[in-house]
Amino acid sequence: MAVVRTNSEEIKLLARLMRAEAEGDGQLGMLMVGNVGVNRVIADCLDFKPIRTIQQMVFQSPGGFEAVQKSYFYQRAREQDIRLAQRAVNGERHHPASNALWFFRPAGACPPTWFNQTHSGRYKSHCFYIPDYAACPRVYSLGG
Secondary structure (H helix, E strand, O other): OOOOOOOHHHHHHHHHHHHHHHHHHHHHHHHHHHHHHHHHHHHOOHHHOOOOOHHHHHOOOOOOOHHHHOHHHHOOOOHHHHHHHHHHHOOOOOOOOOOOOEEEOOOOOOOOEEOOEEEEEEEOOEEEEEOOOOOOHHHHOOOO
């Protein structure tokens, strides 16, 4: 059962985002990008207060994803990526992205904070960052 309201077109959109942002990190890395996306829809806090849909999350500007500016993002969603996106929307969560709202790919080590957010861990090329519970309790509502 989905943890955010969505439709098949938004699942494909999330699948394209997950692939464009983290294909090099494999399926688990892509799922973690999906976790961050779903968390942003759920969050209702900080920069994500006005975000209510997958489409709003993917195309948020400023503060959105760099991948939407690249042609690779605009390729058709593959079936395996659609299945991964559906798993993320259904609430499958993976540490360190379980409660993360941000990630980035540093040239070196992950800094302990990034824009005043706490580092929750690294998976392959991406560092993940979580908000303070008091600032964003809804991000923690699904556990993880």
